[in-house]
Amino acid sequence: MEIYARQGDLVIDRLTTPIEGDFVMKRDLVFAGDSSGNRHRLLGEVSVSTSNTGRTTRFRVQAATELIHEKADGHHTTPMVPGDYEIRILRERGDGADRAVED
């Protein structure tokens, strides 16, 4: 199995089939890191699927951009080429069930 990239606790999966359904435009999308303040941010405007649930976010990148980590000495930047993606947070086990890794 090949996956496009990982940045810390985020798995960045480039989808081979187009996302179906409705989209909403969003700018500077933020992923995880809420409790530490060290957030991952997708720069610029992307089309985000309205059917996202749980620990995954599906979106369409129209123009090349970057996923950055806001911590100054944190993760290196991940380049994002145009395409459809799913970003999900790594999972771990807790209280007998799966949960997203929290940071």
Added chain:
Amino acid sequence: MLENLTSEQEQIVEAVTEEYIADITKPTPPDIEVIQKWLDVVYGLYDLKRPQRIEVVGSPYAALKLAADLTGVKRNDTDYCGVADGYWIAQFETYLRLGILKPEEEHDFITLRDFARVAWDTVLLDECAIIIRRPVDFRVDDAGNPHCATGPCLVWADGQHEYAWHGTWVDERVIKNPRGYSREEYLAISNTEQRRALSEAAGWSWVAEILGAKSVDKWTDPKTSLNYDLFRCEDGVQLLSKQSPPLKDGSQPRYLEPVHEQLRTAQAARKWQATSMSPEECEADPELIYGSEA
């Protein structure tokens, strides 16, 4: 417009950067004249006059309490106006020293810059301007992250204090008595950065000991050389110890994250974390290649 910087101009950029980073931890006392000048500007932006009442308090906690007492409304946030603006104030400081700041921007910028050097933040109300003093003690590690391994890394003027481990805000116990955590308390920590901070403060060998965990499988990624170690406790709880890809400062911290009880190998546990596949599916085909890992 400047397209390229001369070596002298680059030196200005470096100097401003160093100056502003060094300033963050300075316990500069409040200067009421400088504060009043900024309040004139910021209230003026809303066509208001600076209120008669100005209260200088010792911490954000005191500021939020006073604001709630005065308004009857609980607040959770300060204005984030002051030291937290240092990153862009430094940018404009650079423009000022390079001589490219617009004349009409200079007055308000300089007023804010000077304010941020003598105060931490504000909570501005119509009838009262609450000014938060800078901390009296603020310690950071070599990378500039809030950190102190022996006590508070940040002490406010009213005695309130904060603890941090290399940039991760932690409970006082993590610094003062990290090995006082029980096994149950350790496993109840759901935040991976908090878990890492405690593990580093207490020592990874202590973590293995307190958990009663033994390594059952190791794996090193041939592409990245990142290593993974699957630990199993007597009660079946399993944790994957994993090495981070190199961060911007070159460090590679370790993380310890609970994984499914039915996993048998470290490589499969790595794949289980990244997918929605079952433990059995991951064990049957544990290969997972990332285009890049950061």
